[in-house]
Amino acid sequence: MPTITYRDALNQALKEEMERDANVFLMGEEVGVYQGAYKVSRGLLDAFGEDRVVDTPITELGFAGVGIGAAMVGLRPVIEFMTWNFALLAIDQIVNSAAKMLYMSGGQIPIPIVFRGPGGAALQLAAQHSQAFDSWYAHVPGLKVVAPATPYDAKGLLKSAIRDENPVVFLEGEMMYNAKGEVPEGEYTVPLGEADVKLEGSDVTLVCHAKTVTVAQRAAQQLAEECGIAAEIVDLRTIRPLDTDAIIRSVAKTNRCVVVEEGWPFCGIGAQIVDYIQLYAFDHLDAPVLRVTQADVPIPYNKRLEKAAKPSPERVVEAVKQITYLD
Amino acid sequence: MKRFPAYDPPEYVDWQPDAELSAEFVDTWYRDPERRSIVEQLNREPKLDLYRGLLRTRLHDITLKRWVRHGIISKAWLGTGEEAATVGPVHALNRRLDIVAPMIRNAGACCEMGMPVADMLRGYLGTYDSPSRGRDGHVGDLDRRVLQPISNIGIMPPVTVGIALGFRLRGEDGIALTWVGDGSMKHGGTHEALGLAVAQHLSVIFIIQNNQIALGTPVTVHHPPGTFESVHQAYGVAGWSFDGNNVLDAYAATKLAVRHCLSEAGPVVLAGETFRMGGHATHDEQEARELIPPELFTHWGARDPIGLYEEYLKGDGVGPHVLERIESEIVQEVEDAEREALSSREASRPAPESALEGVYASYSPSDEGSERVP
DSSP states (O other): OOEEEHHHHHHHHHHHHHHHOTTEEEEETTSSTTOOTTSTTTTHHHHHOTTTEEEOOSOHHHHHHHHHHHHHTTOEEEEEOSOGGGGTTTHHIIIIIITTHHHHTTTSOOOOEEEEEEOSOOSSOOGGGOOOOHHHHHTSTTOEEEOOOSHHHHHHHHHHHHHOSSEEEEEEOGGGTTOEEEOOSSOOOOOTTOOEEEEOOSSEEEEEOTHHHHHHHHHHHHHHHHHOOOEEEEEOSEEETTOHHHHHHHHHHHSOEEEEOSSOSTTOHHHHHHHHHHHHSGGGOSSOOEEEOOOSSOOOSSHHHHHHHSOOHHHHHHHHHHHTTOO | OOOOTTTSOHHHHTOOOOHHHHHHHHHHHHTSHHHHHHHHTOOHHHHHHHHHHHHHHHHHHHHHHHHHHTTSSSOOOOOTTOHHHHHHHHHTSOTTTOEEEOOGGGHHHHHHTTOOHHHHHHHHHTOTTSTTTTSOSSOOBGGGTBOOOOSSTTSHHHHHHHHHHHHHHTTOOOOEEEEEETTGGGSHHHHHHHHHHHHTTOOEEEEEEEOSBSSSOBHHHHSTTOOOTTHHHHHTOEEEEEETTOHHHHHHHHHHHHHHHHHHOSOEEEEEEOOOSSOSSGGGHHHHHHHSOHHHHHHHHTTOHHHHHHHHHHHTTOOHHHHHHHHHHHHHHHHHHHHHHHHHHHHTEEOGGGGGSOSSSSOOOOGGGEEOOO
């Protein structure tokens, strides 16, 4: 099976979906001639022409809305935000137009559209450029929120997102674009709303998504080597709809859980997951569910400060030791 | 038309024809050879259709006003005085191909695109058989090529541009038309929409409907020039203005915009001067009278788009009995619609559990979402 980058996996998904369906088109800043700020759209302008790979002015609020209008008349737009940090104005369109139109029109107007781009922290880009808005979008009924961690999932989930009849917020990451992984040749999709057990284990469940999957994997390795603890890693892949069954199944097996996420702690994704666990797996728990998040501060610039503010394998290990009463 | 002292602005109740204004009504489009030729090509029937549209729009609003007064609904957003800026442009479109994105004040556009008045009224009542199944007070119907208004003004123009982009990508000839108020003209979304429409050479007609006031802020406070006739120049696109109380000028100016879109591709920005003859909504009618200088009401009240057009039609040889016949037909249409809508109020109340349906596709509304009264 070929090993490719997360970036190329997304590129393959876009190319294959644009070949499959003439209604699919890509629009955003620098997606055409420049082939994307992170080169996700490499080769697409040449392959599909400027009608289907549309360069826009710096107008996130505007082109998010343009995508929604195009979706209303039968197209399947993929809107690229250079980063989700630049898309705060666009949240007006995503929340007020895309998420609500189907409901408010009594079912007349579905909005099949994908908003995608990198979010969260990269490396020393400081507070305004390092934000994980996963929970903001997941809060809104009418949106689906997807955050793949591996090239395989990135390709399969993007294809599903493009084919979905609903608006999908698709969260990538600058630091993930170079990540490599095996991706089969030929057609496959990964369904939205299904978590994936990335590592089986019996002692503790680590719930994570996107960048924190790597964090959990490193922590799991350390826990196995240093403490003989077998962690199970549940990669959510889709935040909304959330695969609560997968979480509960795992917690029922391990009786312990740490939720790891990139965003801030207050009202974060982990808060929602902890709520589900206390509701559906209360009797299975042998210890409180802990959360590892980024610090409750704007992400600082200095490398040392930035590292201290991000969720890390060390903090996950620490949390696991706490709930297994090893420390 | 018959005036309604209980609901019409006082300036309309006492409205009298004015020879000078009647002459000006004709001169506005007559002095421009292109507009003159467009109006002269209009046969009697399309001219009378414009009249029907104006009456339908006014009577729709009067019905809502009466409902507010009687406590049937709590408030309504009306287009009184601005009917010509809505009706004229819609009639200039190809209503089988083009799509309109009205603001709530352009409710007349929905009817002129073919939505039944009863559906408009059901929208306010929020019945399950209203176009939105009771989920929104705004109504649209994409089958009739009307986008349901997005109430956050300023974010609808980009969506309208997207509709035009959709037309192009799908190889369709349609034009997308939207209205932008003097208030929403200042929204970043409107600015971005204009920029995107220009960059993509899309067939979009933006009508800046300057009704002189936001909620209570006069246009000159947020846009010191006071008019928008040269705004299009800032975007490097075609644009011209029209008299927003003159249905024939609004029609002709939009017809020219349609021709421009079809022949040269690219957006057109129209600026129509008009005036909101009341409050932002029914709840601040009195406040509007206190805030807005009375001379503005006097000036624009004398330019009632319906009164002016009736005088024109009479001068054009339409006998008073024809106008009366048309008026009674439209009165009947709106009264029937009112009756129909009010019967839905009881017969088609949304079942509370239907609130939980249809957040995600696939969703098809069913009769089960309606609470049937035995």
